Amino acid sequence: MKKKRHELILDFIKNNNVSRQEEIIKMLFEHGFNVTQATISRDIKELKIIKEHFGKNDIRYAVSEKIGNDDNYKMIFTRSAISADATMNIIVVKCYSGTANAACIALDSMNLPGLVGTIAGDDTIFVACKDVNATSHIIGTINSLLKD
Amino acid sequence: MKKKRHELILDFIKNNNVSRQEEIIKMLFEHGFNVTQATISRDIKELKIIKEHFGKNDIRYAVSEKIGNDDNYKMIFTRSAISADATMNIIVVKCYSGTANAACIALDSMNLPGLVGTIAGDDTIFVACKDVNATSHIIGTINSLLKD
DNA sequence: AAATAAAATGTATAAACATTCGTACCGCAG
């Protein structure tokens, strides 16, 4: 039953602003589970759920996933970028109009080794790389992102 | 003095396993700051520091990478979006021409609870929400973003 | 199946944390 309960909890906090364990107890009760706060506390620990401050006056539980975050960036990038080309140590990435900024931030956040800096216009990103070697490495990474 | 204190706190939690606000008080004291737990609580809120479960029996404070990125997202969003309106479980966000896509991606990336899906045209975003309740919550969040 | 070990949970309580309320300290307009 623990498994099912955990699933419910995860689902619940993903789809609602949950800020107290009591709310989870209530939700579980409505789904036929009858557990105490101590159990929820342990569940939260096991599920590695975190409590985050959001906006100015909200606190909410959230699933802690650094990996999930990476995926997020990749998603942003692949949804924004169209193609990439390299000359010397510069890579030029073409994006859909208006998305270069977002794609650029996503790219930056990947912390690619050998990447020196980026600048974004409306639909184009310039990526400055350390040297030709790094350039081919990075464009390889970018192209593999573009494929999915 | 608050600025300096905040810096110390961030530095501290990045480089140590900090699991209680008391530890922060102690550290600050050693650096010449004399504040109470109430202040630390407020600092943690302002700095959007989270408490994460780590390993099997550790809890520690950490800087939420997600939130840091959130700031980026927020920036993209607020620079693109103009206004928002809701009917039933749909929110319509008006953006500057050509920016809806970027704003939409930013919005998606915030992982707002109750948000089911989004779609962007050139200057408009449709946001589908789970129900009316979620809708009002989400438009509240959007409006608070638009204010700054 | 009885005996034993291990996991899951509840109870009660302690610990950790957030918040309310009051005060002090600005910066500034009148």
Added chain:
DNA sequence: CTGCGGTACGAATGTTTATACATTTTATTT
């Protein structure tokens, strides 16, 4: 100056969460 609006803070208190210990449930061994 004087009063107003805002920020920062401590003390006290309320709220929320974690945990020590006891108990029940489930699995494992013999």
